[in-house]
Amino acid sequence: MALPTRIALEIVTPDRALVREEVDELQLPGADGYLGVLPGHTPLLATLKVGELWYRTGPETHHLAVAGGFVEVLPDRVTVLAQIAERAQDIDVARAEAARRRAEERLARPAQELDFERARVAMMKSLIRLQVATRARTRV
Amino acid sequence: MPSLLDLRRRIRAVKSTQQITKAMKMIAASRLKRAQDRVVAARPFAQRMQRVLNGLAARVDPDAHPLLRTPDTGRPLLIVVTADRGLCGSFNANVIKTSVQWIGQERGAAGVSLGFVGRKGRDVFRRRDVEALFEQIGIFQRLSFAHAVDIANAAIDEFVAGRASRVQIVFNEFKSVMSQRIVVEQLLPIPRLEGDGAPGADYLYEPGPEEIFRDLLPRYVQAQVYRALLESNAAFFAAQMTAMDAATRNSTDMIDSLTLYMNKVRQAAITREIIEVVSGAAAT
Numbered sequence: 001m002a003l004p005t006r007i008a009l010e011i012v013t014p015d016r017a018l019v020r021e022e023v024d025e026l027q028l029p030g031a032d033g034y035l036g037v038l039p040g041h042t043p044l045l046a047t048l049k050v051g052e053l054w055y056r057t058g059p060e061t062h063h064l065a066v067a068g069g070f071v072e073v074l075p076d077r078v079t080v081l082a083q084i085a086e087r088a089q090d091i092d093v094a095r096a097e098a099a100r101r102r103a104e105e106r107l108a109r110p111a112q113e114l115d116f117e118r119a120r121v122a123m124m125k126s127l128i129r130l131q132v133a134t135r136a137r138t139r140v
Numbered sequence: 141m142p143s144l145l146d147l148r149r150r151i152r153a154v155k156s157t158q159q160i161t162k163a164m165k166m167i168a169a170s171r172l173k174r175a176q177d178r179v180v181a182a183r184p185f186a187q188r189m190q191r192v193l194n195g196l197a198a199r200v201d202p203d204a205h206p207l208l209r210t211p212d213t214g215r216p217l218l219i220v221v222t223a224d225r226g227l228c229g230s231f232n233a234n235v236i237k238t239s240v241q242w243i244g245q246e247r248g249a250a251g252v253s254l255g256f257v258g259r260k261g262r263d264v265f266r267r268r269d270v271e272a273l274f275e276q277i278g279i280f281q282r283l284s285f286a287h288a289v290d291i292a293n294a295a296i297d298e299f300v301a302g303r304a305s306r307v308q309i310v311f312n313e314f315k316s317v318m319s320q321r322i323v324v325e326q327l328l329p330i331p332r333l334e335g336d337g338a339p340g341a342d343y344l345y346e347p348g349p350e351e352i353f354r355d356l357l358p359r360y361v362q363a364q365v366y367r368a369l370l371e372s373n374a375a376f377f378a379a380q381m382t383a384m385d386a387a388t389r390n391s392t393d394m395i396d397s398l399t400l401y402m403n404k405v406r407q408a409a410i411t412r413e414i415i416e417v418v419s420g421a422a423a424t
Contacts, residue, residue, distance in 0.1 A: 014182060015182060015284075031346060079188050081188055
């Protein structure tokens with residue numbers, strides 16, 4: 001069987017289909033660490049954690065922040081079902097910054113056990129979003 | 141016979157009502173468009189999820205998960221999805237009627253528990269003696285997936301804790317602009333998944349299939365609740381648009397018949413005056 005040369009990438013969130021493109025390469029934040037996917041990858045089903053996802057089409061690289069969900073990888077097709085996914089250029093940096101500060105404050109004075117866990121996740125999300133947003137800006 | 145002045149005043153009142161219904165119809169129409177787009181936009185996620193889940197069901201023991209087992213404790217829970225506002229025809233009444241029937245079929249009001257989404261449903265049942273497990277009021281203005289997650293998780297908690305033997309959701313399904321259909325859907329235990337025979341490729345799992353399955357099932361329930369909310373939201377605007385359209389047409393009819401009547405009254409008055417003048421002249 002000839003290996004496929006490209007991957008049909010689809011990123012969907014509960015709200016909409018965000019990305020539907022042919023790509024050459026991508027990287028995902030899997031539950032056990034970042035995964036790189038090239039055409040012809042072994043079928044794989046993995047959960048996603050909060051992290052950065054990027055994909056490359058020719059010379060162009062796109063960055064997204066994703067949080068939660070899972071991914072289905074087939075040799076010629078990748079479907080990402082993410083709870084939250086945002087393109088780098090869509091991220092509101094001011095809001096992410098505010099969220100980070102809020103989370104930081106909460107982490108500094110943890111009131112309850114549950115609060116702490118939630119704040120930690122919020123912190124991670126905002127950090128990832130900030131990181132992804134910076135990438136979009138440095139590239140332009 | 142009412143006076144000309146009264147009739148004029150009534151016509152003016154109906155006209156201003158008509159302006160309001162017309163405006164409401166227009167607003168509902170534009171919101172309907174957006175709500176409809178959201179229903180369509182949410183479809184790919186639900187479909188992909190179903191596919192992945194079916195593929196998984198073929199290779200894990202489906203009875204292993206608590207969300208798939210039928211417990212023998214607790215009472216049935218119904219999530220009643222109505223709107224927050226009225227002026228939408230029989231939209232809310234239909235849901236409430238179906239819910240009352242459902243309660244009747246189950247063990248009566250004491251044997252079930254209810255969860256409310258939307259103000260209208262809660263208000264009706266607050267006057268009756270039913271246990272309300274949770275209520276979500278005013279979420280439709282800024283409907284997001286997070287709301288569905290809250291509702292689904294509340295239901296899952298009840299179910300897993302053994303307080304709910306089964307969870308169903310009743311809502312208006314958006315069929316078309318002209319018709320909404322009431323559906324009662326089973327959320328928990330999750331209806332038997334179709335292991336689609338040929339489980340395609342041999343997957344690698346990261347982490348293991350059981351972990352993924354465990355992670356996926358609650359998300360599946362959340363996606364279903366989300367779909368129900370979106371459908372109900374679109375159906376609400378469709379119902380409101382239809383209702384307001386009918387109201388506008390009715391007030392046009394009313395204005396027409398009132399105008400006709402007013403003209404008759406006016407003519408009768410003129411005729412009477414002429415007769416009076418003529419007979420007065422003849423008398424002298």
